[in-house]
Amino acid sequence: MKQTIKTSRTAGYLEKMFRELNDHYFNSEIEEPIITIQSTPRAYGHVTVSKAWHKSNGDQRHELNIDAGTLDRPIEDVTATLLHEMVHLYHLQNNVKDCSRGGTYHNKRFKDTAEACDLHIEYDSRIGWSITFPTEALVDFIVTQGWEDIRMGRMDGYISGRPGRGTSAGTTEPPKPKKTSSTRKYICPHCKMSVRATREVNILCGDCLLRMEPVK
Protein backbone atom coordinates (compact mmCIF):
# COMPACT_ATOMS: atom_id res chain seq x y z
CA MET A 1 0.00 0.00 0.00
CA LYS A 2 1.19 3.46 -0.83
CA GLN A 3 1.98 5.38 2.30
CA THR A 4 2.31 9.11 2.76
CA ILE A 5 5.08 9.81 5.22
CA LYS A 6 6.12 13.44 4.94
CA THR A 7 4.21 16.11 6.83
CA SER A 8 4.14 18.47 3.87
CA ARG A 9 2.87 15.78 1.55
CA THR A 10 0.30 14.72 4.12
CA ALA A 11 -1.00 18.29 4.42
CA GLY A 12 -1.29 18.36 0.65
CA TYR A 13 -3.19 15.08 0.72
CA LEU A 14 -5.56 16.45 3.35
CA GLU A 15 -6.11 19.56 1.21
CA LYS A 16 -7.02 17.36 -1.72
CA MET A 17 -9.45 15.42 0.46
CA PHE A 18 -10.86 18.71 1.77
CA ARG A 19 -11.57 19.98 -1.76
CA GLU A 20 -13.30 16.79 -2.82
CA LEU A 21 -15.40 16.60 0.36
CA ASN A 22 -16.23 20.29 0.02
CA ASP A 23 -17.38 19.70 -3.54
CA HIS A 24 -19.35 16.56 -2.71
CA TYR A 25 -21.07 17.60 0.54
CA PHE A 26 -21.00 21.40 0.62
CA ASN A 27 -21.27 22.43 -3.04
CA SER A 28 -17.75 23.90 -2.60
CA GLU A 29 -19.20 26.59 -0.34
CA ILE A 30 -16.63 26.30 2.45
CA GLU A 31 -13.74 28.76 2.17
CA GLU A 32 -10.47 26.89 2.19
CA PRO A 33 -8.81 26.95 5.61
CA ILE A 34 -5.15 26.54 6.41
CA ILE A 35 -4.78 22.84 7.14
CA THR A 36 -2.31 22.04 9.90
CA ILE A 37 -1.09 18.84 11.52
CA GLN A 38 -0.36 19.32 15.20
CA SER A 39 -0.71 17.31 18.34
CA THR A 40 -4.00 18.24 20.02
CA PRO A 41 -4.52 16.66 23.42
CA ARG A 42 -7.97 15.11 24.01
CA ALA A 43 -9.22 15.78 20.48
CA TYR A 44 -8.86 14.40 16.98
CA GLY A 45 -8.94 17.88 15.49
CA HIS A 46 -10.14 21.45 15.83
CA VAL A 47 -10.88 24.59 13.87
CA THR A 48 -10.19 28.15 14.98
CA VAL A 49 -13.25 30.35 15.53
CA SER A 50 -11.43 33.49 14.45
CA LYS A 51 -9.52 33.69 11.22
CA ALA A 52 -6.10 33.20 12.70
CA TRP A 53 -4.15 33.15 9.48
CA HIS A 54 -3.32 36.10 7.23
CA LYS A 55 -2.14 35.61 3.70
CA SER A 56 0.18 38.10 2.07
CA ASN A 57 -2.68 39.51 -0.01
CA GLY A 58 -4.66 40.37 3.13
CA ASP A 59 -7.03 37.40 3.06
CA GLN A 60 -7.75 35.82 6.41
CA ARG A 61 -8.39 32.13 6.85
CA HIS A 62 -9.54 29.73 9.52
CA GLU A 63 -7.18 27.02 10.70
CA LEU A 64 -8.29 23.39 10.45
CA ASN A 65 -6.03 21.17 12.48
CA ILE A 66 -5.87 17.42 12.39
CA ASP A 67 -4.19 15.76 15.33
CA ALA A 68 -0.92 14.12 14.40
CA GLY A 69 -1.85 10.88 16.14
CA THR A 70 -5.18 10.76 14.29
CA LEU A 71 -3.37 10.25 11.01
CA ASP A 72 -2.32 6.77 11.99
CA ARG A 73 -5.93 5.64 12.04
CA PRO A 74 -7.79 4.10 9.08
CA ILE A 75 -8.62 6.50 6.27
CA GLU A 76 -12.35 6.41 7.03
CA ASP A 77 -11.69 7.69 10.56
CA VAL A 78 -9.36 10.42 9.30
CA THR A 79 -12.03 11.42 6.76
CA ALA A 80 -14.73 11.46 9.43
CA THR A 81 -12.58 13.76 11.58
CA LEU A 82 -11.90 16.04 8.62
CA LEU A 83 -15.63 16.17 7.79
CA HIS A 84 -16.47 16.84 11.45
CA GLU A 85 -14.24 19.92 11.39
CA MET A 86 -15.64 20.96 8.00
CA VAL A 87 -19.15 20.97 9.50
CA HIS A 88 -17.86 23.46 12.10
CA LEU A 89 -16.35 25.62 9.36
CA TYR A 90 -19.60 25.53 7.38
CA HIS A 91 -21.53 26.66 10.46
CA LEU A 92 -18.98 29.36 11.30
CA GLN A 93 -19.29 30.71 7.80
CA ASN A 94 -23.10 30.74 7.98
CA ASN A 95 -23.34 32.10 11.54
CA VAL A 96 -24.88 28.89 12.85
CA LYS A 97 -24.06 28.30 16.49
CA ASP A 98 -23.35 24.58 16.76
CA CYS A 99 -21.45 24.50 20.07
CA SER A 100 -21.54 25.95 23.55
CA ARG A 101 -19.42 25.68 26.68
CA GLY A 102 -16.46 27.07 24.83
CA GLY A 103 -16.82 24.72 21.90
CA THR A 104 -17.16 21.52 23.89
CA TYR A 105 -20.90 20.81 23.85
CA HIS A 106 -22.15 19.99 20.32
CA ASN A 107 -25.86 20.70 19.85
CA LYS A 108 -28.45 19.22 17.48
CA ARG A 109 -27.70 21.70 14.72
CA PHE A 110 -24.25 20.17 14.55
CA LYS A 111 -25.74 16.67 14.52
CA ASP A 112 -28.18 17.51 11.71
CA THR A 113 -25.55 18.92 9.38
CA ALA A 114 -23.07 16.16 10.20
CA GLU A 115 -25.64 13.46 9.45
CA ALA A 116 -26.41 15.14 6.14
CA CYS A 117 -22.71 14.62 5.37
CA ASP A 118 -22.85 10.84 5.83
CA LEU A 119 -21.51 10.95 9.37
CA HIS A 120 -22.95 8.86 12.18
CA ILE A 121 -23.21 10.94 15.37
CA GLU A 122 -23.57 9.63 18.90
CA TYR A 123 -24.42 11.50 22.09
CA ASP A 124 -22.35 12.02 25.19
CA SER A 125 -23.72 13.93 28.17
CA ARG A 126 -20.58 16.03 28.51
CA ILE A 127 -19.73 16.88 24.89
CA GLY A 128 -23.18 16.46 23.32
CA TRP A 129 -23.59 15.23 19.75
CA SER A 130 -19.88 15.09 19.08
CA ILE A 131 -18.91 11.43 18.78
CA THR A 132 -18.31 10.89 15.09
CA PHE A 133 -18.24 7.71 13.01
CA PRO A 134 -18.17 7.20 9.24
CA THR A 135 -21.29 5.68 7.64
CA GLU A 136 -21.37 3.11 4.85
CA ALA A 137 -22.14 5.92 2.42
CA LEU A 138 -19.02 7.82 3.47
CA VAL A 139 -16.90 4.68 3.17
CA ASP A 140 -18.31 4.19 -0.32
CA PHE A 141 -17.34 7.75 -1.21
CA ILE A 142 -13.80 7.15 0.12
CA VAL A 143 -13.49 3.99 -1.99
CA THR A 144 -14.80 5.83 -5.05
CA GLN A 145 -12.17 8.53 -4.55
CA GLY A 146 -9.45 5.91 -4.17
CA TRP A 147 -8.16 7.41 -0.90
CA GLU A 148 -5.75 5.27 1.07
CA ASP A 149 -4.48 5.18 4.64
CA ILE A 150 -2.05 7.96 5.48
CA ARG A 151 -0.19 6.14 8.25
CA MET A 152 2.10 8.87 9.41
CA GLY A 153 1.56 8.17 13.06
CA ARG A 154 4.02 8.27 15.84
CA MET A 155 5.95 5.04 15.26
CA ASP A 156 9.13 7.05 14.66
CA GLY A 157 8.48 9.38 17.60
CA TYR A 158 8.44 12.29 15.17
CA ILE A 159 5.28 13.81 16.61
CA SER A 160 4.26 12.73 20.04
CA GLY A 161 3.26 13.80 23.50
CA ARG A 162 1.40 16.86 24.65
CA PRO A 163 2.36 20.27 23.41
CA GLY A 164 3.72 22.60 26.02
CA ARG A 165 2.05 25.88 26.87
CA GLY A 166 1.93 28.40 24.11
CA THR A 167 2.40 25.99 21.26
CA SER A 168 3.76 27.65 18.18
CA ALA A 169 0.42 28.54 16.66
CA GLY A 170 -0.08 27.35 13.17
CA THR A 171 3.11 25.62 12.17
CA THR A 172 3.74 22.00 11.37
CA GLU A 173 7.10 22.05 13.12
CA PRO A 174 7.59 19.01 15.32
CA PRO A 175 7.33 19.88 19.02
CA LYS A 176 10.55 19.57 20.93
CA PRO A 177 10.68 16.36 22.98
CA LYS A 178 9.52 16.98 26.55
CA LYS A 179 11.80 16.37 29.44
CA THR A 180 10.25 13.48 31.36
CA SER A 181 8.74 14.48 34.68
CA SER A 182 10.53 13.45 37.85
CA THR A 183 7.23 13.13 39.70
CA ARG A 184 4.98 10.12 39.85
CA LYS A 185 1.45 9.60 41.08
CA TYR A 186 0.17 7.04 43.57
CA ILE A 187 -3.49 6.16 44.00
CA CYS A 188 -5.40 4.28 46.71
CA PRO A 189 -7.14 1.27 45.06
CA HIS A 190 -10.14 1.75 47.34
CA CYS A 191 -10.92 5.44 47.84
CA LYS A 192 -8.94 6.66 44.80
CA MET A 193 -7.12 9.33 46.81
CA SER A 194 -4.03 10.33 44.86
CA VAL A 195 -0.71 11.75 45.98
CA ARG A 196 2.37 13.02 44.22
CA ALA A 197 5.85 11.70 44.88
CA THR A 198 9.15 12.71 43.41
CA ARG A 199 10.73 9.31 43.78
CA GLU A 200 9.49 5.75 44.19
CA VAL A 201 7.92 5.24 47.62
CA ASN A 202 5.91 2.66 49.57
CA ILE A 203 2.92 4.50 50.90
CA LEU A 204 -0.33 3.53 52.64
CA CYS A 205 -3.64 5.33 52.42
CA GLY A 206 -4.39 6.50 55.96
CA ASP A 207 -8.13 6.15 55.42
CA CYS A 208 -8.20 2.65 53.93
CA LEU A 209 -4.89 1.28 55.26
CA LEU A 210 -4.16 -0.06 51.80
CA ARG A 211 -0.94 0.23 49.84
CA MET A 212 -1.21 3.04 47.32
CA GLU A 213 -0.33 1.93 43.82
CA PRO A 214 1.72 3.82 41.25
CA VAL A 215 -0.08 4.84 38.08
CA LYS A 216 1.52 5.63 34.72
Place this chain on the structure above:
DNA sequence: TTTGAAAGCGCGCAATGGAG
Protein backbone atom coordinates in the same frame (compact mmCIF):
# COMPACT_ATOMS: atom_id res chain seq x y z
C1' DT B 1 14.91 16.66 44.78
C1' DT B 2 11.53 19.26 47.23
C1' DT B 3 8.06 22.50 47.61
C1' DG B 4 4.73 25.99 46.43
C1' DA B 5 1.77 27.75 43.31
C1' DA B 6 -0.30 29.13 38.79
C1' DA B 7 -2.86 27.65 34.93
C1' DG B 8 -5.80 24.69 32.56
C1' DC B 9 -9.23 21.34 32.38
C1' DG B 10 -13.12 18.19 33.47
C1' DC B 11 -17.04 17.16 36.07
C1' DG B 12 -21.26 17.97 38.25
C1' DC B 13 -25.05 20.71 39.16
C1' DA B 14 -28.40 24.14 38.76
C1' DA B 15 -30.63 27.34 35.71
C1' DT B 16 -32.80 28.35 31.36
C1' DG B 17 -35.84 27.90 27.58
C1' DG B 18 -38.52 25.63 24.05
C1' DA B 19 -41.71 21.87 22.74
C1' DG B 20 -45.59 19.19 23.70
Place this chain on the structure above:
DNA sequence: CTCCATTGCGCGCTTTCAAA
Protein backbone atom coordinates in the same frame (compact mmCIF):
# COMPACT_ATOMS: atom_id res chain seq x y z
C1' DC C 1 -46.68 21.72 33.98
C1' DT C 2 -43.26 18.24 32.53
C1' DC C 3 -39.54 16.78 29.92
C1' DC C 4 -35.31 17.34 27.87
C1' DA C 5 -31.66 19.75 25.34
C1' DT C 6 -28.72 23.33 26.27
C1' DT C 7 -25.99 26.56 28.90
C1' DG C 8 -23.12 28.78 32.52
C1' DC C 9 -20.27 28.37 36.20
C1' DG C 10 -17.61 27.00 40.20
C1' DC C 11 -14.92 23.56 42.56
C1' DG C 12 -11.37 20.53 42.75
C1' DC C 13 -7.90 17.87 40.41
C1' DT C 14 -3.89 17.48 37.33
C1' DT C 15 -0.15 19.26 35.05
C1' DT C 16 3.55 22.15 34.71
C1' DC C 17 6.82 25.56 36.04
C1' DA C 18 10.08 27.76 38.95
C1' DA C 19 12.56 28.67 43.08
C1' DA C 20 14.90 26.89 46.97
